[in-house]
Amino acid sequence: MNSSTTNHGDLDAVFKQKRVLRTQLRKTLKAMDPSLRSQQDNAVQDIVLGTPWFKSSLRLCAYISCSALREVDTLKLLSHIFQHSGGKRVYVPRVEDKNSHMRMLHISRIDDLIANSMDILEPAPVDADGNAREDVMQANDPVDLFLLPGLAFDRSGRRLGRGGGYYDTFLKNYQDHARTRNWKQPLFVALSYSQQILDEGVIPVTSSDVPVDALVSPDGVIPISTAALSSFLHCFRQQVNGVLIVLNDVKN
Numbered sequence: 130m131n132s133s134t135t136n137h138g139d140l141d142a143v144f145k146q147k148r149v150l151r152t153q154l155r156k157t158l159k160a161m162d163p164s165l166r167s168q169q170d171n172a173v174q175d176i177v178l179g180t181p182w183f184k185s186s187l188r189l190c191a192y193i194s195c196s197a198l199r200e201v202d203t204l205k206l207l208s209h210i211f212q213h214s215g216g217k218r219v220y221v222p223r224v225e226d227k228n229s230h231m232r233m234l235h236i237s238r239i240d241d242l243i244a245n246s247m248d249i250l251e252p253a254p255v256d257a258d259g260n261a262r263e264d265v266m267q268a269n270d271p272v273d274l275f276l277l278p279g280l281a282f283d284r285s286g287r288r289l290g291r292g293g294g295y296y297d298t299f300l301k302n303y304q305d306h307a308r309t310r311n312w313k314q315p316l317f318v319a320l321s322y323s324q325q326i327l328d329e330g331v332i333p334v335t336s337s338d339v340p341v342d343a344l345v346s347p348d349g350v351i352p353i354s355t356a357a358l359s360s361f362l363h364c365f366r367q368q369v370n371g372v373l374i375v376l377n378d379v380k381n
């Protein structure tokens with residue numbers, strides 16, 4: 130899916146295009162009407178709550194939305210998990226250093242979070258009792274769902290992040306980790322305002338960019354990979370027994 134960029138000149142050009150696009154998206158997000166934004170926040174989170182992959186997920190990694198960055202809110206989702214879904218384990222990002230190194234640590238309540246130097250809420254490495262929080266890379270069981278932030282996305286699964294490379298590095302490591310343990314690969318789902326879904330071909334990518342399996346916007350779910358579609362098909366099958374549904378344009 131990613132066009133493979135080999136020489137330095139090409140790479141520099143792609144990073145420059147990404148910077149230009151980021152500036153454009155930041156402007157678009159700043160210009161959004163706050164009440165429309167909050168409607169979209171609620172719509173996206175309600176849709177996520179109803180998806181088969183969210184309902185069935187046992188362990189998930191989610192970002193903690195930052196309103197200054199105009200990210201789709203995740204706090205309603207997280208509160209929902211902590212109040213109603215006792216069974217789910219949640220891991221959230223903690224930036225460790227500037228070398229694109231981030232860990233995902235277990236939290237069990239919103240109060241486990243404190244603001245970092247970038248004003249993003251994140252967990253301290255140890256909990257209130259002084260015990261080290263579980264790092265998802267040390268967990269005995271697989272994460273089934275990642276809820277991802279980003280500045281822009283497209284329908285073929287391209288994702289433009291904030292330029293730190295934190296998520297691409299982490300997601301690639303987690304895929305390798307799951308492969309080594311013969312675990313099912315997790316589903317990568319990005320949360321997006323309508324304005325952040327761009328036409329195909331506009332988002333430049335390198336071979337390090339990890340594609341997403343699905344997008345959730347206020348208009349609904351956009352499944353991209355067969356993995357993202359199959360859980361929906363499973364639900365369909367239970368409802369429309371015997372009717373064959375042929376879906377085109379689904380990418381692996």
Ligand SMILES: Nc1nc2c(c(=O)[nH]1)N(C=O)[C@@H](CNc1ccc(C(=O)N[C@@H](CCC(=O)O)C(=O)O)cc1)CN2
Pocket residue numbers: 155192193194195198200222223224231247249278279290291292293294295296
């Ligand atoms: N909520 C959230 N948490 C996250 C991320 C994220 O994108 N969102 N990250 C994902 O990597 C990591 C942190 N990386 C970050 C990278 C840049 C900025 C940031 O403030 N960017 C400013 C511009 C800074 C600049 O001048 O270059 C911006 O985008 O407006 C924040 C977090 C881990 N935690």
Ligand SMILES: Nc1ncnc2c1ncn2[C@@H]1O[C@H](COP(=O)(O)OP(=O)(O)OP(=O)(O)O)[C@@H](O)[C@H]1O
Pocket residue numbers: 140141144147229288289290291292293294295296297298337338
């Ligand atoms: N001109 C360049 N040449 C080589 N590497 C670069 C260049 N510009 C940025 N990088 C590196 O590429 C990485 C960022 O890549 P990318 O633009 O794909 O991040 P992103 O996908 O927006 O961020 P994230 O994955 O955290 O959401 C960073 O580690 C950065 O240091």
